[in-house]
Amino acid sequence: MEIRASTVLPARRTDIELQTADELTLVGELAVPESAPPVATLICLHPLPTHGGMMDSHVLRKASFRLPALADVAVLRFNTRGTSSERGTSQGAFEEGVGERLDVAAALEFAEFNDLPRPWLLGWSFGTELALRWGRDPLVEGAILLSPPLKRATDADLDAWAEFGRPLVALVPEFDDYLRPAEAADRFKRVPQAEVVGVDGAKHLWVGEPYVRIVLDHIVRRLNPSAVPLPTEV
Template identity: 55%
Template sequence: MDSHIFRKAANRLPDLAGIAVVRFNTRGTTSEAGTSEGEFDNGKNERLDVEAMIDYCFTELQLTNLWIVGWSFGTDLALQHAKDPRHKGLILLSPPLRTTTRDELLYWTTDPRPVVALVPEFDEFLNPMQAMERFAPLHTIEIIPVMEAKHLWVGEPSVARVLNEIVLRVAPLKAPLPTHFQHTSQTS
């Protein structure tokens, strides 16, 4: 998957909020960059991909304020496999809750880190009302219904809302994001 919401996060958040963005695909995923190695395993062996990326962020990139942001299927992976104690919390975009079990939701009730879900009003997989019901076991979750939005977060109002919600959690002093940015390149 080559999600435009993650592309825009990677293009904007470093300059606008000082937030490093690390994007990756799991096994068997195809994007413009090609197809990753391995085979899709409906969230089971993708655990290895999630754990490896989290470890890479800490050991190689030496990030200190890591939040796990998942979109769609990535939200199931985050809920199921992003249990490394070094990260700060989860931000879930358009969670379909296709493969996450009740027990996996209950795990996060015993973890003090925040879990935030942004749920589009017109999401065809899980709308805000359904999300309230399905996430009921995870009583500590913050569910944010996003009006006028759809699963893919298409359109600048949706993109701006998602990015601002991320910044509010990761770098709150940088919120809200500016609506205009003029990049000044330095030449020698």
């Protein structure tokens, strides 16, 4: 069977709730391999909720549909404060990426409490800014950034990540609306361990199965290299 955009592969999927330090309840889902322990964990930080971003944004949803089965990776998705999806609405209201610091902390606390191994952050657009600003936790092994705009996240945040020392991978679409590969390479020079990957033909929203597969392969190359390249059929 060919893996298509709508393909959902086997996994153990559990609706979860995250509790923040300011007493909000965030809704989410944890998908883990069906019959083996995960080798790593992907914590997904979604695009801007005021522009439709949520835990079901398509790349994040497809990661949860495929990576537990194809790469033995656990995938944790959740709605940041005030964000709605089919799973439900997280309490609170959008706070321009500031109050969301506590949302990131709640996800990491959940991962630690549930013994989820080797957490990596996957941020997309607005989610990249949450990763850069608030993801520098000793628990975090590294971060993968999709379409980083580098607007709320500043040079000071990049300098702090450089000092943090953990791997940082930025996947930058050739035709991004906010930051394109050449400028991204220049901005990320502040982070010696950063790897900037320009993706030919891609746009900010990563629409199209070929681009989703590129993204998922890059993720798995860091979290479980033995599973790369991901199969296109099962």
